[in-house]
Amino acid sequence: MGTLFCDRVRAIAGVVFQVVLGIVKDAVRQGSTRLFMRMHVLMLIAVLVLVSVFAFGIGHSRAEAMTCPRHSLPQYHGQCAALATFLPGLVVVALWGALESPFALILALDRLAETPLSPLAAAEGHFLTAEIQALAAGHGSRKDPALMMAAQHYAELRQTGFVLMAVLAVGASLGGWALAWRRLTPACRARNSIEHALKIFMILCATLAVLTTVGIVVSLVFESWRFFNHVSLMDFLFGLEWSPQMAIRADQVGASGAFGAVPLFAGTLLIAGIAMMVAVPVGLFTAIYTAEYAAPRFRALVKPLLEILAGIPTVVYGFFAALTVAPFLRDTGAALGVAISSESALAAGGVMGIMIIPFVSSLADDVMIAVPKALREGSLGLGATRSETIRHVVLPAALPGIVGGILLAASRAIGETMIVVMAAGLSAKLTANPFTAVTTVTVQIVTLLVGDQEFDSPKTLAAFALGLVLFVATLFLNVIALQVVRRYRQQYD
Amino acid sequence: MTYRASNDPPHGTVGAPRVEAARAKLTACNVDVFYGEKHAIKDVSLDIGRNEVTALIGPSGCGKSTFMRCLNRMNDIIDICRVTGTITLDGEDIYDPKIDVVHLRARVGMVFQKPNPFPKSIFENVAYGPRIHGLASGKAGLEEIVLTSLKRAGLLEEVKDRLHAPGTSLSGGQQQRLCIARAIAVSPQVILMDEPCSALDPIATARIEELIDELQHNFTIVIVTHSMQQAARVSQRTAFFHLGELIECGMTEQIFTNPLHRLTQGYLTGRFG
Amino acid sequence: MTDTKTSSLVPSAVYDRLRRRRAAERRFRFYGLAAVGLALMMLVFLFVSIVRQGYSAFTEHVITLTVALDPAVIDPEGRRNSQSLSSADYQRLVRESLAALFPDVTERAERRLLFGLLSSGASHRLRDVVMREPARIGTTVVIETPLDDDADRFLKGLVSPDVPESERRIKDRQIVWLKALHAGGGIHNRFNTTLFTAGDSREPELAGILGAVVGSFYLMLTTVVLSFPIGVAAAVYLEEFAPRNRFTDLIEVNINNLAAVPSVVFGLLGLAIFLDFFGLPRSASLVGGLVLSLIILPTIIIAARAALKAVPPSIREAALGVGASKMQSILHHVLPLAVPGIMTGTIIGMAHALGESAPLLVIGMVAFIVDVPVTPLDPTTVLPVQIYLWADSAERAFVERTAAAIMVLLIFLIAMNALAVIIRKKFERQW
């Protein structure tokens, strides 16, 4: 068993060596500085891996050679040594990756401040950083000597920084290894350490779910806050005019754009309302049929088929709405003498309704199936017909679940993006007429962000404010829906 | 070693819950177990003698399984379960925080009421324990452990030409013997068996009982059973539990022929209350 | 059925009422059936309309040209190095060879119309031939090159000649030439390989989905590499280790809610954190993969927890009983048994990610990119975004290609879902 492991370690080391060699060759051939840097980091990590593999192999064979009874299997001792070797180095690399570039920049800018600067450059503040970085990477456009010097300094700083870091990382790794070496005794609880490390990793992973939410909330709130420095909250929430197009020159009239989001809210509600008007009746009656009337085999066939509707990518629905349904509605309207715009709310809402049918029907079907048989039999035994039983007994009993499903579907409709982006248009009109074009919150988020984004223009920031509204609204619906459904589940469990 | 009249209130244990210190493998002192608020084991003190079979009997829900699971800290995995008192294995407190439960469970193995082979091959089922404890050196050593364990569990003859068939393809009785083989492959010192025969027919039961007879030369065995005959057949000592209390304990012959406590009498004769 | 016989004992009012109730029952049942029918019809209609619009994109018309490789045009100085060869005026050669077929077309406007039948890709084809075999300079070669998209659409019958000439892009003269070429065997219809071997292009007849497919592949790869281990680790912790307390309850509620947050919001998160804060490259599949991993993480966690929960406790006890640690019992026994369930959930999550486009638009993965990406760090588009971009294009010929791309996307999705179903069926285990 021992020789087998050593062979394997040697084989792995060989492969790693090949990879490192390949990277070096590549880096030499490519010659670009940025790539070189990246390759260097990869190489460094490869070296750390290599050292850890050796640490594993040696730890393993040392543990195997122990004569007195040992607490853990040799493999755990090996893993322990490898982990103790790899982690410190990785931490150093990660810290460097996060900090080196800003740090070098600060130093380079300091240097720049010492030199007499061309007044033009001094006026530009933070544009300098981008220029320095570009120059250092070899594709800057401005050949200001002071800037060039700063850029060179910056590049040199990064080079030395990298070398220092590499030494530090390898040193940390070897230090870790040394500690692990000393700990490697028969009594060492290597398995417990490894399991502990694994458990910490798991906890970090589980925390990521919370971090995602925190990330969403923080980024939305932060950017929205910046937006509300430009536009007042009241104007945003209650303003009736939306025209975010910024003037090109600052002295033009209406330079700041108008950010009254009411037309967007109205458009969103109109389209979502149309979608619900399609999805709720069709979904509910579908659920009633599959849960109450259909034979089990029919149900087993139809339910997955319907769920396909929810699995089709929304971009496909967008295409269908924009290129099939909308022209059809427009032509039909023209034939009937009704003016239907070719980007009507009706087309987008109708197609969205088709998409969310399964959201309503699936959950409604589940909860209706879960209504106890005794209730149904009680009603049928009184001489009620099936439809009367359904209407007076089953539906009321299943109501919370059904409402939950409808709320989830509504949240889905409000947050749906591609269908409306492709089929609903951009005109922010305040109207309840389903035949005209309206725009929605999600459409505007996408429109505001497509193209060049500057992170301090209100136009870009407005997207985050809209995103915040969307997040809060859907979260509200989801929380209520999940709560209602959970209540319902408890009732019959 | 107190003697009580049979109509005494059931406080404290009658009979002989203790054995000589030298013969005691496991010693439980004033053990209480709580499941949340529920007091499942009440102040139980009991010795398990070395290389003998101790049977735990008593009505359903009286805490036999709970007590047995204390002996290898299987109760640790139940969140709400709390154990107080001391239990020692060869004089070593098994609830000492310094004790590694994993090592403890390797020394005190367990066979469960329902056979629960891993959904792997017969070989892998038995080999798993030795592998994780690093008991075997090399493939040959592992094979030897597996074969001897299967042999001692009386299963080898039946499965020797299909060692790589899934363990779940065996019959219930064979599965249970596989679980016993799996338990003894780790060379534990104590084997806990919680109603090992409850899912088996009389023939399979008889085989397991023979097996227990053989195993007791090398292992200390604790068995929970609902069958009085089984307890009488396989065990040297018997402990009778009732509502979480250890009512009576003593030599099996004595308990079955001449129970001291009213409750024991009632239970053995099928009259209760 | 006794009540159908009108008994004198039953007052007719009751009888009428019964009949009305029966009718209501039938109506109600009919509504249900109609709803099912309607929903299924929509599904069928969706598929049919996409296939109807897209099937024609799987073939293309190519024209066979005999081109004289005149050394005086290609390489007048006779240097024959790759630079001079690659910058030669191949367009002229191609056009001359087409003009040779219609010697009577001499007027400039007419000649322009005639050359309009050729795709601008023709000269690239010719260049490729010459670059590959420079020795053929001076001889004539026969090349097949795609027609212009308008000519192609006409030959496929997608443009009616009855429409007034001013309203169609293909002119009457061109139609005459096309018919002549077609009759003479100079044009034939074949499987559209361009669609599957080219990246994006402004010219519909040169545009393909390979770049998008490779981009999608890298995107999926990053997504699964990131989200699978993290999702499984989180699920194992929550299901097997986590104590029941406020914090784990919070995580639980969180995961359920995250699964229902609109995907465009995740796009905003990606924009603010990955692009703005960390400065990762725009349009790279790596960044898209990061965002998509966050989106499907809840799906994977929920599926993995369900799969872990389905493994019976007796297996855990068996492992603990022979002295395995809790972690060992999970890693050696519980997790392997839960793998099929986890895989099923992951594949379904991946299928969702494959069709996702809104967050990618928000993080700016909508650039027009011709090159097929080589690494996950290269700028790229992905299939759904390619569909979005093409659906937005003015050329009618992009519509059929969009529908064809949708068909390819749907085939991938169907394959993934089928795989999930197969895994579930195959490894379904009744305990």
Ligand SMILES: Nc1ncnc2c1ncn2[C@@H]1O[C@H](COP(=O)(O)OP(=O)(O)OP(=O)(O)O)[C@@H](O)[C@H]1O
């Ligand atoms: N996980 C648990 N949580 C809460 N209470 C429990 C748990 N396990 C057992 N109990 C309670 O503890 C008491 C003793 O249970 P135990 O399983 O030890 O009984 P038993 O003697 O083994 O019964 P049986 O012969 O039916 O197996 C019972 O009242 C039972 O309800």
Ligand SMILES: [Mg+2]
């Ligand atoms: Mg029990």
